Amino acid sequence: MLAGPDANLKARIKSLRQHLSTENPLLVSIVDRFCELDKLAYKLGIISSKQSYTTDISWWPLISILGTFSAGKSTFINHYVQKDLQKTGNQAVDDKFTVICFSSDDKVRVLPGLALDADPRFPFYQISEEIEKVAAGEGSRIDAYLQLKTCPSDLIKGKIFIDSPGFDADAQRNSTLRITDHIINLSDLVLVFFDARHPEPGAMRDTLEHLVAGTVQRNDSNKVLFILNQIDTTAMEDNVEEVVAAWQRALAHGGLVSGRFYATYNEEVAVPIEDKGLRERYKRKRDADLNEIYQRIADVSIERVYRIIGSLENTANQIENKIVPQVREAVHTWIKRVLLVDVFILGPIFAGMLFYLVKHAGSGTAYAAYGKTGFMVAILLSLALLLVIHFFVRSIVAKWVVRALPEEALEGGVRAGFLRNTRWWQTLARPFVAGWNKSARNKLIEIREAADIFVQKLNDEYTNPSGQD
Template sequence: GTALDVDPRYPFYQISRRIEQLQKGEGERINAYLELKTLNSDRLKGRLFIDAPNIGATAPHPVATLLTKHTIENSDLVLVFTDVFESASPMLDELVQLMTAQQDTNKFIYLIDEPLATLSPAKTNEIIASWQRKLGALGLNTGQFIIVANQQNSLNPNNKVDFSEIDQRLANIAYDRSYRVLDSLEKSIRNIEAVVIPEVKKGITLWKERTNISTLIILSFIATLSIFAEIQFGILELLIDPIIGPIILLVLTSIMVPVHIMISRLQAKLIITKLSARQNELHLMENLPALFEKNITIARMLLPISEPAGWNKKMHARVAQLTDKTKDLVQSLNDSFGTYDELPETPAPAAAPVAQKAKPQTSYLDLSKL
């Protein structure tokens, strides 16, 4: 589990932080939830398979549910055994909602376990149609259905399951992953401007409102005392005196500025706690409290600045530029699947052969352009 948590090449990188946010103290027990094994198989070399527990056979657990959802969200191909839909459970309902939101023609394969002896072309089509209707009623309308014949009780060694369809899907994962990576990248870029920055702005606005209200309450208390002092002692003449009045105002300002700063810091701690809970609620990897803490400066405490620190026109233009680059990468990926070199309509005149180095054609995505 620790190997998966600290290696950025794996999809469970820093997953212990999310587990810790979900349940206090469970992030340190990452080895109790994840285990890494190796398979000595040339056929499966270079691939990462995640074996999730049977959600119908195990009691629902918050961490297990989180890991299962995280697996579905980050997997290029999800193999789902259809028997999981035969028993209802609260966790199954949550996963069906997640799978509905993650629906992709190339992402889900539903494996149907049937005895080999009962299979025939007509029977196979009937079974697949039945499961399509059943899952369609749950809102799952995309995905491929493959019947995997039950081999546990088969004594005939010649009756072997044909995994060619699954092998073909595994071979196409690299192409599907490229589009999925770009889609995830574009969503992450959009979330910066659509989710992260607005949440920090709300925190800053609430922080300043609470601080200003607290400061006004203290000033109101001082004003009330001044009214009673005027009634009892008549201090109005001192306040309007050209020499003593400014001195009193300067003393009051020198007292209120530190008080205002102290109130700002106290209110900031409350906002940080609120943003931390909001981050857990939205399941964001970005650290909202850390982004808010960058705004806790003396200048921002005293001046009416509501924009988050570092968020300016230059940064806004940079985010827009990254969005445009992701679109260019999609076009580049589309172009990599076809050749647009046209042959000449008339043969070229005879000439001495000249060696020309062919341009390499790649079908992978070069993310270094970002």
């Protein structure tokens, strides 16, 4: 029997479809295409019944807000969603990561971390296992680290935001560092907040190093925006340039040499700036930077859908151009080696046995005693013995071949796909990979064509080159 998704996975995919259908129906058709890829992969044996390509993707773009204590992270989120969603204040307020997502219910709901850990929609699916790896015993205390808030603001429809507790590298526990890194990895956009009230960024060096150095080494470092917040507090001394320069130097020290540095403040809670000229200058700077930040947030959703389609095509290509050829090569090596052993070791043994039996057929006591039937039984028994040895050789050779596979083959499913081809009922006399036939190839062509159509639909939605209404 060929594997398919197990009951648990089926339920997850169903709930994924439901949630996506309320936000972006196009994505539901993309889920269906991913499920077709799953089906093909189950047949090839390259994924197990607990796996699905749909779970390798975060379907909602993730925007995370990190930064130092009281830098104004929660105030920024509240302003963005136009609701008093998160508590704010000058003491350390947040002690948990809060995952914020849209819900059409009228009110804000708060759910425990467990809701996130168990739900494949969120990027914290099974984070407790990861936390457990770095801090034994902490995995079960997931509620101490995470919570989920659902919010009826259209502004966050189709996105997930994460507000985080103030970050201080010295004081962080391993588990918090682990979650922070995990968030940075998964995010489409990371807003790192600093606070202009601290004119001496030197004290924040470790924090900067953790948040900055880690991100600039990555090839997607342009997803990180550094935001110096509360610059209204520099208005009294009118030294915003100095403060900004000091922070930029500190960031450069952490490894961030160029770009994407913003300076903002929140007008509602800002210290009033009496001087009109100064006020306008600050406001202009703030408006320009804030607009750019908002634009990046808006772009993330669009980029994300393109990226998901890209990943659909990419998975189809990977199967056809990488996994199947690698499985085929491994199967060929295996067949060749098994045949070699058969021909050069089992063959001569069998010939020897036959020769012995035939030679002694006429004269030997065995033949005389047991007659023709006994002779036949002896031949059949030797054959059976050789067959047992043959299957033993098949499995030993398969293990050799697996050991020689490159490490990446484990992740891509090449190993599993290869082993599927070495089961006892798979004959050696075949030039093909089980599950890879004309209809599978056609399916991949169809999926790639569908991906192109999805892209066209998106282009029509977001651009309009022909200028029609």
